[in-house]
Amino acid sequence: MDAVIKKLMPKADYMEKPATDRPSQAEVEAAVRTLLRWTGDNPDREGLVDTPKRVAKAFREMFSGYDMCPSEELGRTFEEVAGYDDLVLIKDINFHSHCEHHMVPIIGKAHVGYLPDGKVVGLSKIARVVDIFAHRLQTQEAMTAQIANVIQDVLNPRGVAVMIEAEHMCMAMRGIRKQGSTTLTSTFTGAFKDSPEEQIRFLTMVRSGSAHGF
Missing domain, CATH: 3.30.1130.10 (GTP cyclohydrolase I, C-terminal domain/NADPH-dependent 7-cyano-7-deazaguanine reductase, N-terminal domain)
Known part of the structure; x- marks a missing residue:
């Protein structure tokens, strides 16, 4: 086992801490726009204009564990x-x-x-x-x-x-x-x-x- x-x-x-090679903010937002188009929606409509920026921010929060080392938390x-x-x-x-x-x-x-x-x-x-x-x-x-x-x-x-x-x-x-x-x-x-x-x-x-x- x-x-x-x-x-x-x-x-x-x-x-x-895992090694990361993150793309730029602009690349991330462009990728989200592509996904929005893939769904069949229009990324330029009012409700979606700021969605790529919001998604990028949300991803940094939801996947913040990649920037942290669990062994350091247990050090003291x-x-x-x-x-x-x-x-x-x-x-x-x-x-x-x-x-x-x-x-x-x-x-x-x-x-x-x-x-x-x-x-x-x-x-x-x-x-x-x-x-x-x-x-x-x-x-x-x-x-x-x-x-x-x-x-x-x-x-x-x-x-x-x-x-x-x-x-x-x-x-x-x-x-x-x-x-x-x-x-x-x-x-x-x-x-x-x-x-x-x-x-x-x-x-x-x-x-x-x-x-x-x-």
Whole structure:
């Protein structure tokens, strides 16, 4: 399983800021105009005149994860934990991402747990890592592995557990058009991978008191 996870996202890709070669603003706006024409609409009509500029701005926001390094978010840790070494769970982390196959939204929640080994990280940093990976073109399987791998590699805890449940608009808006269908993925490292009991505990805590649905 570890080999499969690494194949989904090589270490260099999730640890470092991806190299980008962005086109100019003018090139982006021209590309959007071409797409508007492709839909059959007129990019020069009043309602669409400023759409290329708006789309370019929206893309920079929705895909801002390419400008951020998740390992840097996890860089500051705290060792004054009074000996605490049990499960830390941050659940129901809402996110919006985009499918790399059709560039339509993925809307879901991530649940992230880890077993600290002498140090912990700020809770908001875990949520930030989820957001960084979500703000890139994604598959849910790869995103699940990316989150687990970077936490394991940077914090070096005794184990990491990640579960993501999401609705994919590529299924709801096109093709099979099945609204409300949810995809669930999970991955475990270290003590979670080695212990079914720890996996069950993680899943039980995720489900306790939660009302899931999108």
